Amino acid sequence: MSTRKPSDYKSELKPIWCPGCGDFGVLASLYRSMADLDLDPAQTVIVSGIGCSSRLPHFASTYGIHTLHGRPLPVAMGVKLANPELTVIAVGGDGDGFAIGLGHFPHAARRNVDITYLVMDNEIYGLTKGQASPTSLYEQKAPSTPFGNPEDPLNPLALGIAAGASFVARGASFNTKALTELITQAIEHKGFSYIDALSPCTTFNNTQESWKELVRDVAPDHDVTNREQAFELALKGGFTLGILYRQERLSQSERYRNILDKAKASDVDTMLDSFNARKGAAIGKPS
Ligand SMILES: Cc1ncc(C[n+]2csc(CCOP(=O)(O)OP(=O)(O)O)c2C)c(N)n1
Ligand code: SF4
Ligand SMILES: [Mg+2]
Structure with a gap:
């Protein structure tokens, strides 16, 4: 039975995200997961890169490192290697993780580093005022692409599965109950757990309402150990929420x-x- 409450994980700093930003929902889910797991803040480290989403460690009472753009994973890997007893959670944005930081993702996945990687995916660079990111859609209009984005997006879930991540899931900031459950299972998983958390940027890419129409839950009979089925779900249009893939192997x-x-x-x-x-x-x- 947990003795800690979600509010025990709040720091004295109040989040400074824009009103309605999805990152609030992700943070609330993370607080609740940490409380459900009764994590000791002194044994928990949240590591981030740079971006609006990467401000998250400041708002938690755990240890935290706000590193460099694209670098949460190597730092989180170092923390875990130095002290495997710690619970290590890397967080960041789609730009941080899949543009400048992409080189680290497949290696953390194939090495099965026992950390959780929580990406707040808003399909945009929020902090720098709305440039297209690697998950921005083809023809998406943004301040840097007024005539539409000329590039196709990459698919982080398919990439994670291909690279050897042993836990791959998708959640949404506007469904905190399910996201909390996913984060809890990801932290409990022994190995590299990746969660793509849809987290709309209400200021530069307001998908808050449109994404609610595009999400569907993973089918109850989905076999999470079946890699081919996981790929199919990852490649399917729209957003499948839940655990797509889970594999037990040594971390x-x-x-x-x-x-x-x-x-x-x-x-x-x-x-x-x-x-x-x-x-x-x-x-x-x-x-
Ligand atoms: C080395 C380096 N290059 C570029 C930047 C500028 N920069 C800061 S945040 C950011 C992108 C943020 O987008 P994302 O990671 O998706 O986070 P969000 O703000 O959307 O949560 C960029 C390009 C930087 N700080 N450092
Ligand atoms: S700019 Fe976008 S991502 Fe950044 S705090 Fe505001 S709503 Fe959130
Ligand atoms: Mg982003």
């Missing part, structure tokens, strides 16, 4: 623990002899 921390155990059990002199023998053989070869 990065567990694999490193196994290597440490093997290294500790092995004899250093034998290892050095074998290394020196190979080095000698390599040097001895004519070039």
Whole structure:
């Protein structure tokens, strides 16, 4: 039974997002999940990049790091490697995660780093006043694309599944009950859990009402362990809400623990002899 309340996770800073911004709903869901899981704020770290959404760690009473644009994942991975006992949650926007920061996403996924990555996807750069992002739609009009966006969007869910994320889900800021449940399951998951949280930017890309028409829940008979079915859902038009894919496999921390155990059990002199023998053989070869 949880002894903590959602309000216990609020910091003394009030969010400064625009009225109606979806990020409020994501933050409220995160507070509730942390309370449901009774997470100790002193053992929890929220790491963000740069963007409106990346301000989130300031509003939580946990530890937090507001890093650089596109860099929440490498910093979160470092925190988890340094202390696997911590609960580590990386947060950010679609621009932060899928433009400048994209190189980190597939590697965190394939390594199955035991962290949760929560992206507040508003299909726009909010903080810098509405430029098109990698998830902006073809022909979407925005301040930087008055004649329509000439590019096709990337699909973060399909990308996550392809890269080896072991938990891939989608939620929405306007459905906080379901989003809370998703975040809770993502944090509990042992491995890399990715949640694409639809989080409308009411100022530069107000999709608040239109997205409500496009969402549907994942079918009750969907087999979350079936990767092909997960791809189908990810590629389907509209937005499927819920867990698309979940796989149990050893996390990065567990694999490193196994290597440490093997290294500790092995004899250093034998290892050095074998290394020196190979080095000698390599040097001895004519070039
Ligand atoms: C290295 C670097 N390049 C560019 C920027 C400018 N910049 C700040 S936030 C941002 C995009 C924010 O969009 P997103 O990550 O989707 O967050 P949102 O504001 O929509 O929540 C950009 C391009 C920066 N701060 N640092
Ligand atoms: S600009 Fe958009 S994303 Fe940023 S706080 Fe305002 S509504 Fe939210
Ligand atoms: Mg954005």
